[in-house]
Amino acid sequence: MIVELDHRLFLAQDYAIINPMQVGREAYSDLSPLRLQPKGLERHEHILPLLVDLKSLEAAHRIELLERTLSWAQRHHMPLFSALFSSEHTYAQVFSELLRRTVLQREGGQRVWLRYYDPRVFRHLQWLLDDEQLATLMGSAQTWLGFDPLCRRWHQWTRPNAAKGLYLRLDSEQWQAVSHLEALNRCLRDLAEMGQESGDDIAKRVLEGLLVARRQGLAHFSDAALFALQQLEYGPEFALFPAVALRLQRAREQGISYSSACRGLSNDDLACRSGVA
Template identity: 30%
Template sequence: MQLDHRLFEAHQYALINPLQIDRRIAKLWPCEPIVPKELLGQKHLLPYLIRLEEIEPDARLAALDETVHYARDHDRIPFSALLKCNADSQRVRNHLARMMVRKFDGEKMLFRYYDPRVWNALKWILLSSQLDALLGPINAWTATVDKGARWQSYENSGCNKDGMHLTSDQLYAISSLASVNRVIDRLHREGGSIEGAGLSRRVFDEMEKAGECGLTDPDDKEAYAFASVFQSPEVHNTPRYQEALRIACLEPGAFRSAVSDPSDEEVDEPSLEQTEQGAWQHG
């Protein structure tokens, strides 16, 4: 994980996730948690807003080096996002907190848009005007892509007149991100070098094709998408996969076991990343 000092110094704020980075590291910085009023009792789940300009340059670089070193040692991303914004910290914090609570299936949920994997998927799920509304007073949002290999910025165009109303299709895509990210994690574990900004969309599209083929079980859809991306979409035309599809349409949940070797099955407890896959989370 590399974070160029010049890139870092171009930002006024940063977000750090205390579920990913030890609170001792977070406290190196002038920061406070972003807490929506609906989630006052859930501070431990929520990111901190770091006020980068409130720390002297030498101390800032020392804190940066320690944060990056910790992240590298623990295979973490040092910051969830870097923010370019001239607004005062109270305005930024209030806006980010307000955006964190959205209604989904009639229930108010924590919207984890600040997670880099969720954010990168939102760039193909949402319209530019919706992304701009999500950013509000923030001029640019910089987050990691390609499994943390590099940083990429999104510039706010200011075209946010339509607000953040989400369509049913967008809500469905966002709610699918936990499954999408599980497939991507499996691709990485299996040694796949497949990456790129469009990977989450490609996986989502393949899961949709799985549904069109008659698969209804989430695990079956994930296994279908994994095979499409890891091998080829054409693999589903082979006799083995055709038979697996036939069985799974009659017995939901049978597809992955029908196409996997016993050694492919997961046996380990889920890691922290595996439990923080999606965009929605109960408060």
């Protein structure tokens, strides 16, 4: 749900998360945040998220902070706060539960850093995860706010009314999707810059295109992105178009990029969905 971050909504938020990869220390030096640093990630200290206890601030400070947040959004692509949320739990309790979400364990014991606090990731987790997983991800957070840099608006999500576990666990298909989120967001940014839609329905279709591209052996981002955006335009059977199948084959057998193989590909070629191109 798109919302306006006004005084009433901002003052209802208990905690905030800052991404130090996007925000300089001078912007939050007066907030005394705690770093969400799981054991084993000490060498990444400078890029790990920071938790701010908004409840502990005086009302005047919080109002000034809202003005700072809105001013920051006018001058920067990414927000001052990656997330804002409400919770009845204490600062220590919230810190502990967020710390458990920062690094997840995959099949085989591999530890993976999940950037759930990045709104460009959190928005996709809303449709990648089921209600129980979302409830576990959000923990004690009743609502969660994130800024979409593509539409320049704040979104609010509500925790599902479902049982939540102590640890968030993803299945193999979800992990595969998560591994493509960076590429997905780059594709959505390209669509937005062209004035096209970049909402959840489009995101799901672009992700499917990226996954098909990977199955077709397109490992380089530029090739996978080209294929995914082509499939978005022409439909889920795109890889079966004769002209496309031929170019996919050339890319595999000749060791050239798919982008190079597509040079000279015309709309007339793509209009032919059977036969030989």
